[in-house]
Amino acid sequence: MxxxxxxxxxxxxxxxxxxxxxxxxxxxxxxxxxxxxxxxxxxxxxxxxxxxxxxxxxxxxxxxxxxxxxxxxxxxxxxxxxxxxxxxxxxxxxxxxxxxxxxxxxxxxxxxxxxxxxxxxxxxxxxxxxxxxxxxxxxxxxxxxxxxxxxxxxxxxxxxxxxxxxxxxxxxxxxxxxxxxxxxxxxxxxxxxxxxxxxxxxxxxxxxxxxxxxxxxxxxxxxxxxxxxxxxxxxxxxxxxxxxxxxxxxxxxxxxxxxxxxxxxxxxxxxxxxxxxxxxxxxxxxxxxxxxxxxxxxxxxxxxxxxxxxxxxxxxxxxxxSNDEPTLPRQHELTAPVQQLKVDHVDFKYAADDKQILTDLSLTINRGEKLALLGPSGTGKSTLLKLLLGDQTPTKGTVSIDGTSVSLLQDQRAQLFGVLDQRPYLFDTTVMNNVRLGNLNATDEQVKAAIAAVELQPLIESLTDGYDTVVQESGTRFSGGERQRLSLARILLQDAPIIILDEPTVSLDPITERQLLDTVFDVLKDKTIIWVTHHLAGIEHVDQVRFLENGVFDMQGTPQALYRDEPRFRKLYALDAGR
CATH class of the missing domain: 1.20.1560.10 (ABC transporter type 1, transmembrane domain)
Structure with missing residues (x-):
């Protein structure tokens, strides 16, 4: 009883x-x-x-x-x-x-x-x-x-x-x-x-x-x-x-x-x-x-x-x-175009663990800048992304967009952030429906334009059912690179100002990886990009590089400056280039 x-x-x-x-x-x-x-x-x-x-x-x-x-x-x-x-x-x-x-x-x-x-x-x-x-x-x-x-x-x-x-x-x-x-x-x-x-x-x-x-x-x-x-x-x-x-x-x-x-x-x-x-x-x-x-x-x-x-x-x-639903503080709304994403002296550790994950991190990304975030597994890259998106709250310091904490902007999250990760999910429905998830109000012409922008138009139109082709569960109708491009088209329709790329090429072969990265940075050239990667292929596309190790930035600077001044960077670059 x-x-x-x-x-x-x-x-x-x-x-x-x-x-x-x-x-x-x-x-x-x-x-x-x-x-x-x-x-x-x-x-x-x-x-x-x-x-x-x-x-x-x-x-x-x-x-x-x-x-x-x-x-x-x-x-x-x-x-x-x-x-x-x-x-x-x-x-x-x-x-x-x-x-x-x-x-x-x-x-x-x-x-x-x-x-x-x-x-x-x-x-x-x-x-x-x-x-x-x-x-x-x-x-x-x-x-x-x-x-x-x-x-x-x-x-x-x-x-x-x-x-x-x-x-x-x-x-x-x-x-x-x-x-x-x-x-x-x-x-x-x-x-x-x-x-x-x-x-x-x-x-x-x-x-x-x-x-x-x-x-x-x-x-x-x-x-x-x-x-x-x-x-x-x-x-x-x-x-x-x-x-x-x-x-x-x-x-x-x-x-x-x-x-x-x-x-x-x-x-x-x-x-x-x-x-x-x-x-x-x-x-x-x-x-x-x-x-x-x-x-x-x-x-x-x-x-x-x-x-x-x-x-x-x-x-x-x-x-x-249901009873442990998070309680969000009163939400704010940004009306002006996003100008700056800032990480200000952030510390973080999980409540159930005393281990410090991030220590005194500071980072400023201005509108349109491209940032590559590198580092070994377990160094805090995924945690930093969760802080940027508002999934986690810093133990100390702030993460803000134009001076407003991201925790106060969660109602606008889909309008502020687009995410392309390692395994973007495609549903068992048509190509048009999958891409339109980025913007449910998009017209057929806008969806087709997004597909064309990611260089999939010839492939889709060559299929028997064209844009009505069913992608099958998890997108198994298409290859890994093609699934990433369809997901990229979805992000284009979403039209968020800040794009997070969470190792989107990790399962692709080098040729497909290079082609996808060229496409991504070309179609998103006007966006602010935070690219998490584990190696240096395509690093020339970014404006700044941050190496995260043991919860702190170990190396940082432009790709050109790091190649000139950091022997470790040159060694990693040579390894990725196959030299």
Missing amino acids: HSVKQTFAHDTWVMPYLRKYKWLLVLVLFLGMMTFLSAAALMFNSGYLISEAARRPDSIIYIYVPVVLARGFGIARPVFRYAERLTSHNWVLRIVSDFRRKLYQAVESKASAIKQTHQTGDILSILADDIDHIENLYLRTVFPIVIGWLLYAFIIIGVGVMSWPVGLLMALLLGVIVIVMPLLSVAVNGAREFKQKQIQSHFYTNLTDEVLGLTDWVISGRYTDFMALQKAPIDDIATLRREDHHFQWWRGFAVQVFFLAAVLTLLIWSGATFTGSKGMANWIAAFALALFPIVEPFLEISQGASEWPVYQQSIERVNDL
Whole structure:
């Protein structure tokens, strides 16, 4: 119980919708109750009808009313069942819509920094499982348990009014089914379900990482190792599911045994109570049969309860995703053209780590200037880019555009920055749609002009479907250089004044790399460019070079001055030139 309260202490996914759709919830519960009460009434009436018909087979007048009631209850049960299913799924469809929008807003609000706290597989797990689990929480746990408890209370009160000792005995027998069995299911099978969910979640994360690195697995010839990594968690999940099925069978058998005991109790009590006359004997079968339709919701209580640990983890995961949304300060807006990007005496270290990443960095980039940022891996280049974009806030110092901190310009981010990284994503849609993402209001002519500017017009127009060619998932229809050019066309349409190039040529061959760099710096000649690179090919395109090492600028200056004055620069340049 404590864990349940703790789960919902700061919940923003489950309880708000119970309150928002409370009257629809009341209707669902009412219809569910009426479904099983109609079924119980049908069996009760049928027991009386059969007994009365056997006692007086010569005259239908004595059983006319029970016959009519049998027809009425027989119609009422499927009608209430259909209405209950329709209403409960209406509930689910409403919250599905709310969930999808809420999840999108949670991810979108922190999209720029989400990779810092979640792996790709984590997000896929939330999308694939956690939202579905919260939807099922209502259909498979909340509704059945509440309806089952209401029926339990109805039966105990109804029998207790006629005989409190029998009512007490029924409370004990049925209490094992609706209270003890669910608690046992949570303790035994719930732990197994929780473990299965953990394995499955880790499997999503690991499989995503391995698929993203599939090329390396293939090149290294480690196909067997790759398949073994996938097989182990699948076998573990299969084992847990077999154990789950065995437990469910024994639990169902135990429920049926206690239910049989409850039926026998009613049968014995009614046999002792309603034998004063032949007419009263008709009620014996009626009371015994009335209990049978109730077994279905009682079985669902234990199954729904056993799944609670899985739902609990899902609720906590989605709440963790949405409740830690960053709070942005009041945003400003730049109206004049951007003139200067400035890094002023910036220090930075991550909150969870005392290691200093950047130390007293200062940098000024004026409008139209081109800067190359070089340095070994792990020296802080990626961190500096996050500071420039506003994904991170300096521990000390400021990062500003024309005197305004970038943290106050996040509403204008898409208008200020364009980013071309190592693996720009292309969606499984047409060339036109992919490029138009840079500016959704761009005309077809403007999109085609951007494609022509990046020198892809001859290629695209030579294809059978031309600009309507589907690029396929991740742009696999095109080569690496062509994907970069399509992404560059997207940036041209975006028309942001500051462009960040995050090693866009790292996976390209030298000839393609040179051609792409020439194109990039030609079509972006009027833009401010910050180019992160790991070598010096194409360095002549920039106005200044900064070497970042151990969190500080080790070398800085124009390419010409560094080549003239720095032996280390000349050595690196020679290595990249293949000398």
